[in-house]
Amino acid sequence: EIVMTQSPATLSVSPGERATLSCRASQSVSSNLVWYQQKPGQAPRLLIYGASTRATGIPVRFSGSGSGTEFTLTISSLQSEDSAVYYCQQYDSWPPRGTFGQGTKVEIK
Amino acid sequence: QVQLQESGPGLVKPSETLSLTCAVSGYSISTTYYWGWIRQPPGKGLEWIGSIYHSGITYYNPSLKSRVTISVDTSKNQFSLQLSSVTAADTAVYYCARAYGSGTVSFDHWGQGILVTVSS
Numbered sequence: 632e633i634v635m636t637q638s639p640a641t642l643s644v645s646p647g648e649r650a651t652l653s654c655r656a657s658q659s660v661s662s663n664l665v666w667y668q669q670k671p672g673q674a675p676r677l678l679i680y681g682a683s684t685r686a687t688g689i690p691v692r693f694s695g696s697g698s699g700t701e702f703t704l705t706i707s708s709l710q711s712e713d714s715a716v717y718y719c720q721q722y723d724s725w726p727p728r729g730t731f732g733q734g735t736k737v738e739i740k
Numbered sequence: 741q742v743q744l745q746e747s748g749p750g751l752v753k754p755s756e757t758l759s760l761t762c763a764v765s766g767y768s769i770s771t772t773y774y775w776g777w778i779r780q781p782p783g784k785g786l787e788w789i790g791s792i793y794h795s796g797i798t799y800y801n802p803s804l805k806s807r808v809t810i811s812v813d814t815s816k817n818q819f820s821l822q823l824s825s826v827t828a829a830d831t832a833v834y835y836c837a838r839a840y841g842s843g844t845v846s847f848d849h850w851g852q853g854i855l856v857t858v859s860s
Contacts (some may be wrong), residue, residue, distance in 0.1 A: 632802075635854050657844075665846045667786075674835055674837075674850035674852060674853055675778075675786065675835075675847075675850060676849065676850075677840060677847065677848040679830070680841070680843075680846065682825075682842060686840070686848060687848075718785065718786055720786075720788075720845070721848050722775055722843055722844070722845050726799055727788075727791065727799045727844045727845045728788070728801070728802070728806030728845070729788030729801070729846065730788075731785055731786045731788070731843075732789065733787050734784075734786075
């Protein structure tokens with residue numbers, strides 16, 4: 632089973648600053664990784680798929696990078712509305728397993 | 741614009757079967773895409789439960805496979821989740837969702853979620 636580990640657990644960033652979130656896979660998942668944003672009381676929102684492609688309607692300040700076992704979600708200039716929990720999920724396993732990371736909470740400093 | 745809406749009991753007794761339905765509007769479930777269930781215990785992370793294609797092909801999370809059944813009703817444009825022998829550990833918000841692209845376990849359209857509590 633592929634284990635996804637996110638760090639840090641909580642990230643406190645000032646508005647306008649860059650936020651960098653990490654996701655590590657216990658074995659290679661190629662580029663088969665997505666990122667979600669979840670705000671309190673809401674369903675998750677797909678941000679990034681294929682490790683680096685922004686989903687429809689996602690602002691350009693969100694970017695994803697990485698492949699294999701190391702992935703990064705970067706919010707280039709943090710806005711107040713970006714306060715949320717961010718999850719990575721791999722979809723490389725066959726048969727499908729869809730393992731999520733435990734999440735990183737982004738707070739506005 | 742595709743919309744998904746979960747429905748079902750908000751309270752289920754231990755050892756009984758949890759049953760939820762996801763009504764889909766704005767898109768025919770009989771065409772492309774996989775459709776799935778994901779859950780989130782209060783204050784915790786996300787867990788993929790399983791996914792289904794309109795033809796009936798299903799994939800389940802191995803950790804839940806022995807207790808899960810996902811089915812599809814194309815005539816009603818909906819799909820359903822059954823989780824048997826529930827315990828308090830199954831208390832969670834349950835989401836239904838549509839997979840993106842040709843995928844099976846990652847989702848770009850989600851329902852609002854329904855809280856199901858397992859308690860006597």
